[in-house]
Amino acid sequence: MNALAVEGVWKYYGDYPALRDINLTCEAGSCLALIGRNGAGKTTLLRTIAGFSRPMKGAIKILGGSPRETATRRNVGFIGHGIAVYDELSALENLMLYARLYGLTDARTKALQWLTETGLERVRDGLVREFSRGMRQRLAVARAFLHEPSLLLLDEPFTALDDRAIAVLQRLLREALAQGRTVVMSTHQLREALELATHVTMLNRGQVAFDGPCTPEMVADPGLVYARYGEG
Amino acid sequence: MNALAVEGVWKYYGDYPALRDINLTCEAGSCLALIGRNGAGKTTLLRTIAGFSRPMKGAIKILGGSPRETATRRNVGFIGHGIAVYDELSALENLMLYARLYGLTDARTKALQWLTETGLERVRDGLVREFSRGMRQRLAVARAFLHEPSLLLLDEPFTALDDRAIAVLQRLLREALAQGRTVVMSTHQLREALELATHVTMLNRGQVAFDGPCTPEMVADPGLVYARYGEG
Amino acid sequence: MEFLRQVLVILAKDVRAELRTKEAVNAALAFAVMILVLFSFVFDPDEATTKMFAGGLLWIVFAFAGTLVLNRSFAREIPNDCLDALVAAPIPGSALFLGKALANYLLVAAVELVALPVFGILYYVRWYERFWQVMLVLALGTWGVTVIGTMFSALTVNIRLREVMLPMITYPMLTPALMGAMQLTVDLMNGKSIAGDATVWLKLLVGFDILYTAASIILVDIVLVG
Amino acid sequence: MEFLRQVLVILAKDVRAELRTKEAVNAALAFAVMILVLFSFVFDPDEATTKMFAGGLLWIVFAFAGTLVLNRSFAREIPNDCLDALVAAPIPGSALFLGKALANYLLVAAVELVALPVFGILYYVRWYERFWQVMLVLALGTWGVTVIGTMFSALTVNIRLREVMLPMITYPMLTPALMGAMQLTVDLMNGKSIAGDATVWLKLLVGFDILYTAASIILVDIVLVG
Amino acid sequence: MREKLLYALGVIAFAILARDIFIIAGFPPEVAQGNAFKIIFFHVPSWVAAGTALTTALLSSILFLVTKNFKYDATAVAATEVGVAFLSVGLATGILWARPIWGVWWVWDARLTSALILWLMYAGYLMLRHAVEEPTQRANFAAVFSILAFIDVPIVYFSIRWWRTQHPAPVFFSSGGSFPPDWSAVMGWNILAMVMLACVLVSVRLQQEQAQREIDSLRRLAHAL
Ligand code: HEM
Numbered sequence A, B: 001m002n003a004l005a006v007e008g009v010w011k012y013y014g015d016y017p018a019l020r021d022i023n024l025t026c027e028a029g030s031c032l033a034l035i036g037r038n039g040a041g042k043t044t045l046l047r048t049i050a051g052f053s054r055p056m057k058g059a060i061k062i063l064g065g066s067p068r069e070t071a072t073r074r075n076v077g078f079i080g081h082g083i084a085v086y087d088e089l090s091a092l093e094n095l096m097l098y099a100r101l102y103g104l105t106d107a108r109t110k111a112l113q114w115l116t117e118t119g120l121e122r123v124r125d126g127l128v129r130e131f132s133r134g135m136r137q138r139l140a141v142a143r144a145f146l147h148e149p150s151l152l153l154l155d156e157p158f159t160a161l162d163d164r165a166i167a168v169l170q171r172l173l174r175e176a177l178a179q180g181r182t183v184v185m186s187t188h189q190l191r192e193a194l195e196l197a198t199h200v201t202m203l204n205r206g207q208v209a210f211d212g213p214c215t216p217e218m219v220a221d222p223g224l225v226y227a228r229y230g231e232g
Numbered sequence C, D: 001m002e003f004l005r006q007v008l009v010i011l012a013k014d015v016r017a018e019l020r021t022k023e024a025v026n027a028a029l030a031f032a033v034m035i036l037v038l039f040s041f042v043f044d045p046d047e048a049t050t051k052m053f054a055g056g057l058l059w060i061v062f063a064f065a066g067t068l069v070l071n072r073s074f075a076r077e078i079p080n081d082c083l084d085a086l087v088a089a090p091i092p093g094s095a096l097f098l099g100k101a102l103a104n105y106l107l108v109a110a111v112e113l114v115a116l117p118v119f120g121i122l123y124y125v126r127w128y129e130r131f132w133q134v135m136l137v138l139a140l141g142t143w144g145v146t147v148i149g150t151m152f153s154a155l156t157v158n159i160r161l162r163e164v165m166l167p168m169i170t171y172p173m174l175t176p177a178l179m180g181a182m183q184l185t186v187d188l189m190n191g192k193s194i195a196g197d198a199t200v201w202l203k204l205l206v207g208f209d210i211l212y213t214a215a216s217i218i219l220v221d222i223v224l225v226g
Numbered sequence E: 001m002r003e004k005l006l007y008a009l010g011v012i013a014f015a016i017l018a019r020d021i022f023i024i025a026g027f028p029p030e031v032a033q034g035n036a037f038k039i040i041f042f043h044v045p046s047w048v049a050a051g052t053a054l055t056t057a058l059l060s061s062i063l064f065l066v067t068k069n070f071k072y073d074a075t076a077v078a079a080t081e082v083g084v085a086f087l088s089v090g091l092a093t094g095i096l097w098a099r100p101i102w103g104v105w106w107v108w109d110a111r112l113t114s115a116l117i118l119w120l121m122y123a124g125y126l127m128l129r130h131a132v133e134e135p136t137q138r139a140n141f142a143a144v145f146s147i148l149a150f151i152d153v154p155i156v157y158f159s160i161r162w163w164r165t166q167h168p169a170p171v172f173f174s175s176g177g178s179f180p181p182d183w184s185a186v187m188g189w190n191i192l193a194m195v196m197l198a199c200v201l202v203s204v205r206l207q208q209e210q211a212q213r214e215i216d217s218l219r220r221l222a223h224a225l
């Protein structure tokens, strides 16, 4: 069974087709790098997969279920452009809140564990309002991993992270993949992403322009896919 | 005369010293890459230089004047974490608004010119609310360059930009430097930044940990400064 | 059980975020006093006629203070896209809705309970004479205001038209509940018990609350995921 | 000249941004109409006593509805850190302030002008009999509300509890202006011209406007850049 | 040295107040109001003290904006806090008096209402300070607000002259006064004592504020190391 299957998905904003007949599949344990120029439709696709908006046509299956089923949602972790943590709560409170929402039994332990993983244990009682941009992004990472989802949907997860935090995130992703969990991420930091990716999908104006395994060639020259399959 | 001089600047958030005795100078025509781990104080420093908050101690001189003088402000361009454009206005309206605020005589021409430079002419009448993240960042770049400032303060300007937009921004910066304008930028995308930088300053917990010219060594291995002068 | 726990988690989060600073209550109190002062310029609270509608006045104050709280309810989720995370979490929309509605209820009720004695002193109203009946009307009326306010706060948070739609729909829809509450309160504060004709208003209020609560719980899932 | 141009740029931007969504204006309007309707149920608008305070009521409604518009004035600059760009632009704080104040003035005045006929109908008030005098009072009173509201919107834009703090500190300071406007309006709507004793109130209103406009223009730079 | 002086002033103020209480207790009950009228000997002085404190606050706020010296910011807070305290006393004594005389706790006349608004406004000042974290910003905002708020002070003072009020007409500084001279003397002493008390309180708060500032900067230094 595929961890993720996107079947003929169309999505319009008003008249503008942001996604045009997208077909994708991801096996469990694979890492899909979703690339494409600004405005290609990466964010739209990820948000549609996560179930924040319904596709106009087509269907999305996550672990065999629809994105909006409770069972599915429990198994999905999402990082979007916004970091989805509360400015008025501390880092620890934020994580504990989400742990409780996901019904984890040991909310506090889990929260502390992920604060340590992401290097935020020093500021765990600091309000998020006082965090720098990178610290916020780290917290968003912690939030997405907290409930150990089997599908991770990450929209530009490396943004604002320093080299060390990028290394940590890469390690976390590698561990997740090794455990058979699935990762779909969009990014413009190709170098960091292609190191992990098993598959690459390139969108171009809402259409799939390239879809295939990630080859060593691509890792060596991250610009390759754009050069070869981009609009030029 | 230095384009920018930061003299013994301290800045506290409550008890926490976000900047400790920062000393910096930039000659006209140089490009300073401000690097440092998450929470090092890059954003704080840039905002203090831009005059959004006053330093607790120390002084800042921009082109010989204080940051809050009108003459100085006319010569400074800033890109922050927020993009500082209005969601409810179109790209063109936003740029024209800023052109008028800066008293440019040919607001519309200038605005159109910069939309073309940043590859947004196709969506010039689209509301910013409908833009993808990268398109917003492009617009922020256009906004900052619009009035041809002689000092550019850029906080992670490469964020969310695709490879082509990064190339454009690099070209724009190179042109600006060639015209004798000065650039100070913070970033975690060291590769992109170091290609341009003439100087590198590394902050570590609010202190200057390294300050020197950008050597070919560094460009070849962007991790070098961290490895050599970082806390380990 | 699970459902209840989820409701409580949301409730606790909202109340905590709001009360992070204790000044919220102080500010609400000062605010209520200020409105009462403003009204005193309009009608002379000394006069007997004022007593006839002081109860109505009270509900206007509540509606206004309530709007302040309710406007923030889902708007609070906007800045960092927190709503996404809530919608993505494995909890039913109804739990989210009830949690938020209850949090709003607590906050609005707190403001009201503080404002009530102040109102009594400044407008010479013996509101405590029929204490439990007043509390009943307060509880019912406030729930009506809260449930509608919360629902529309949710309805309009996604679409850009947030603050357009919210008031345009909410306020007219609130009118029956507010009317009922006003009529009852005026009667109670003029020493009449809820009896006879007045029970119609009470029934209206109860019916309103039940109807809109049920409708909201059923519809909220559609509202939250476009 | 340059200054005037800058004021106009800000003014145009704010009005345009607001009219794209009509968030605040619609809210204000709906709120104003709801309160007027509710009140018309509470007291009998036929009665002579009602006429005595209808003018005062009107100003309460204006003040509340105005707050909804004013609340958004500087808050609009928050989402994308737009305030940074305005503060960084080479325009004086006073131009920014005046531009925003004028934009708010237009919006609030628009809401009031729509609410006024509604009020007239619901309360059987012949507000149009002394049309120009009513307009004068409206213009002066609204400017008072706007200038203070805008100033405090700037003051509270970055602080916690903005929504609660703003009305809390605005209304007390507004009271003299509101009082004056209320008195004059009540008189006018009861068929009395502004003459004799009433000119004192007019003077109060004018003095208030001038005083606070001047104070705000002098002080706003400190508020915006600290 | 300064502290000793302060304590001395405080003790003197209390001594005067104690003496006056003793004297006032000896005054015969007034014809119309009975013993209740005696509260005026505390009512009026507390308003005078509040006015003094708030004027100090205004002046130090202006000085702060001009000099950007945080010493003046500290003075402004201290004075406002004390001012609010005396405003509260003024309101409380007024209410206590009103109850037996008018039969109700509160009436809506210009004097009482404007005094209540004044109180709300300065309470707002204190809350505004709490809500702003950045010290420079806090001081700036507070100073601006203080200047805008002070405009209400003269309105309170003149309200009984401008409008017909239930509140008793002015007795002092006006021609229609009918206060016996020995009562006036006692009143004068009481006013002096209250103002002295206000000064002492402001100084104490100011010292606290400065100590706090020093502790803060020490702590900051510790954090910076
Ligand atoms: C809460 C209620 C009250 C408030 C807020 C209040 C306020 C004030 C204020 C601000 C002053 C001093 C300003 C000035 O000297 O003009 C004052 C003075 C005075 N108050 Fe009150 N008052 C209240 C209640 C009363 C009551 C109930 C009475 C007596 C029935 C009273 C009698 C006086 C008198 C005789 C003065 C001295 C007037 C003068 O010499 O100017 N007050 N009050």
Ligand SMILES: Nc1ncnc2c1ncn2[C@@H]1O[C@H](COP(=O)(O)OP(=O)(O)OP(=O)(O)O)[C@@H](O)[C@H]1O
Pocket: A129, A130, A131, A132, A133, A134, A135, A160, B013, B014, B016, B018, B036, B037, B038, B039, B040, B041, B042, B043, B044, B045
């Ligand atoms: N408003 C604030 N209140 C309190 N502390 C703050 C505030 N803003 C920033 N800080 C703290 O100041 C330090 C520096 O923050 P700053 O945003 O300058 O870091 P940065 O170098 O830009 O980091 P990043 O690379 O993550 O953007 C951080 O430790 C942060 O926690």
Ligand SMILES: Nc1ncnc2c1ncn2[C@@H]1O[C@H](COP(=O)(O)OP(=O)(O)OP(=O)(O)O)[C@@H](O)[C@H]1O
Pocket: A013, A014, A016, A018, A036, A037, A038, A039, A040, A041, A042, A043, A044, A045, B129, B130, B131, B132, B133, B134, B135, B160
């Ligand atoms: N709310 C919206 N209304 C209208 N059009 C929209 C909206 N959101 C996105 N779009 C349009 O849909 C297209 C795809 O946007 P999307 O955000 O998915 O791009 P993206 O691939 O994530 O780009 P980026 O790399 O810049 O983040 C863009 O052309 C954008 O203008």
Ligand SMILES: [Mg+2]
Pocket: A042, A043, A044, A155, B132, B133, B134
């Ligand atoms: Mg995107």
Ligand SMILES: [Mg+2]
Pocket: A132, A133, A134, B042, B043, B044, B155
């Ligand atoms: Mg930063």
